[in-house]
Amino acid sequence: xxxxxxxxxxxxxxxxxxxxxxxxxxxxxxxxxxxxxxxxxxxxxxxxxxxxxxxxxxxxxxxxxxxxxxxxxxxxxxxxxxxxxxxxxxxxxxxxxxxxxxxxxxxxxxxxxxxxxxxxxxxxxxxxxxxxxxxxxxxxxxxxxxxxxxxxxxxxxxxxxxxxxxxxxxxxxxxxxxxxxxxxxxxxxxxxxxxxxxxxxxxxxxxxxxxxxxxxxxxxxxxxxxxxxxxxxxxxxxxxxxxxxxxxxxxxxxxxxxxxxxxxxx
Amino acid sequence: xxxxxxxxxxxxxxxxxxxxxxxxxxxxxxxxxxxxxxxxxxxxxxxxxxxxxxxxxxxxxxxxxxxxxxxxxxxxxxxxxxxxxxxxxxxxxxxxxxxxxxxxxxxxxxxxxxxxxxxxxxxxxxxxxxxxxxxxxxxxxxxxxxxxxxxxxxxxxxxxxxxxxxxxxxxxxxxxxxxxxxxxxxxxxxxxxxxxxxxxxxxxxxxxxxxxxxxxxxxxxxxxxxxxxxxxxxxxxxxxxxxxxxxxxxxxxxxxxxxxxxxxxxxx
Numbered sequence: 372x373x374x375x376x377x378x379x380x381x382x383x384x385x386x387x388x389x390x391x392x393x394x395x396x397x398x399x400x401x402x403x404x405x406x407x408x409x410x411x412x413x414x415x416x417x418x419x420x421x422x423x424x425x426x427x428x429x430x431x432x433x434x435x436x437x438x439x440x441x442x443x444x445x446x447x448x449x450x451x452x453x454x455x456x457x458x459x460x461x462x463x464x465x466x467x468x469x470x471x472x473x474x475x476x477x478x479x480x481x482x483x484x485x486x487x488x489x490x491x492x493x494x495x496x497x498x499x500x501x502x503x504x505x506x507x508x509x510x511x512x513x514x515x516x517x518x519x520x521x522x523x524x525x526x527x528x529x530x531x532x533x534x535x536x537x538x539x540x541x542x543x544x545x546x547x548x549x550x551x552x553x554x555x556x557x558x559x560x561x562x563x564x565x566x567x568x569x570x571x572x573x574x575x576x577x578x579x580x581x582x583x584x585x586x587x588x589x590x591x592x593x594x595x596x597x598x599x600x601x602x603x604x605x606x607x608x609x610x611x612x613x614x615x616x617x618x619x620x621x622x623x624x625x626x627x628x629x630x631x632x633x634x635x636x637x
Numbered sequence: 638x639x640x641x642x643x644x645x646x647x648x649x650x651x652x653x654x655x656x657x658x659x660x661x662x663x664x665x666x667x668x669x670x671x672x673x674x675x676x677x678x679x680x681x682x683x684x685x686x687x688x689x690x691x692x693x694x695x696x697x698x699x700x701x702x703x704x705x706x707x708x709x710x711x712x713x714x715x716x717x718x719x720x721x722x723x724x725x726x727x728x729x730x731x732x733x734x735x736x737x738x739x740x741x742x743x744x745x746x747x748x749x750x751x752x753x754x755x756x757x758x759x760x761x762x763x764x765x766x767x768x769x770x771x772x773x774x775x776x777x778x779x780x781x782x783x784x785x786x787x788x789x790x791x792x793x794x795x796x797x798x799x800x801x802x803x804x805x806x807x808x809x810x811x812x813x814x815x816x817x818x819x820x821x822x823x824x825x826x827x828x829x830x831x832x833x834x835x836x837x838x839x840x841x842x843x844x845x846x847x848x849x850x851x852x853x854x855x856x857x858x859x860x861x862x863x864x865x866x867x868x869x870x871x872x873x874x875x876x877x878x879x880x881x882x883x884x885x886x887x888x889x890x891x892x893x894x895x896x897x898x899x900x901x902x903x904x905x
Contacts, residue, residue: 543731543733543737546700546731548726548727548755553754561739561741
């Protein structure tokens, strides 16, 4: 590798341009966010918008600080996070195991295929009331509601990914004297790691959606509950704050998977 | 006769009136009909024939990947069916068109794949694999990923993966067809030499006639589907050096080429 000093002026200029461009993009993102918040605050302060309905950044921050004092908000965030992570992990593990089972039993998977497709095309929020009637309210129900949103699609994606492994690579294992178990552990699973990770990215978002739907309907805690509660008592500061926290959680969870992806690529 | 002579003359592989048809909804297709030949230990046999005539199917049958054929197939003295019923370890190596090295494994872990699968990662075998890597110029690349190697090196690695299991019989299914012409000449020469040096018995399926003549002791020419044996030609070249060009500039080369070429033209 050449060191910096040996780089030609053209190369230095090129690198400089690339760096400048990514800096400008980052800066624009912050400015956009800043202007949005500033505009929101100003228009609320000057009465351009009704601060009762639209709240304001300062009101949201004030409420957040107030709710932090008795750890109230942290408890709600923790509950939602815990439910989301548990249902995400359960979906990921269950769908990988199911897809492995389906690939080992091709006839069974042929039989089950249309059922999976139907279950996956169903708007999953329709299942939540049913789950609540069956299981009652509580964390278990919310976790299962979260899983119900992601599980069928995840199984289909994993199974499709597994079947797309090159036929010849599987043949190679057999010609080397391997068994079906070897095709699974030496070819299918290792070559599907990118698919598993991209599937995880989808699942974490869907699990959050499912958990919030569950909390809307059957919870006494969690951000979904705060949103519904806020809307019913017209406490829109609370509602908007919860939505903003949800945004941050969604971003954080996605980043988490991206970090995992980077670790796996090494 | 002493035992050495006897074992030399016992064919490693015997095909007797082997036929095979495959079935689709639109009907039955005869792929192979009455194929009979023998291969002696140490022989290098090439199979040529028109595209789609069933050359690869024949290799698949010999490798034990297809079992619903009719006729007889013997490995040494035992019928392949008996061996498969006993799920005996067939020690037949198979090299495919593409190297199929696994992108997520290093070269070393790729060439050890067969040993790993068969639970044979002994010190002795590992030493053998390392010696093969050393001998064929891949030792310095053993910790690299396949994507960091050239096409020719990758194909050599694929051969070492096959040789690691010390197969009695090597099946080569168009192993050079994915390479560009220059690499193909070089790698086919290299691999031919590796196989000879190690005294391996090999069957090569190829489209490329000059490759077949330069590598094989015997060429089996197949007809259009359903494939039967049109002719078997024993090849004997007077060569001065064992480079790809050396084989191709042997005085007998052109005559073999023209003869077999005409046979193939009849079929197309």
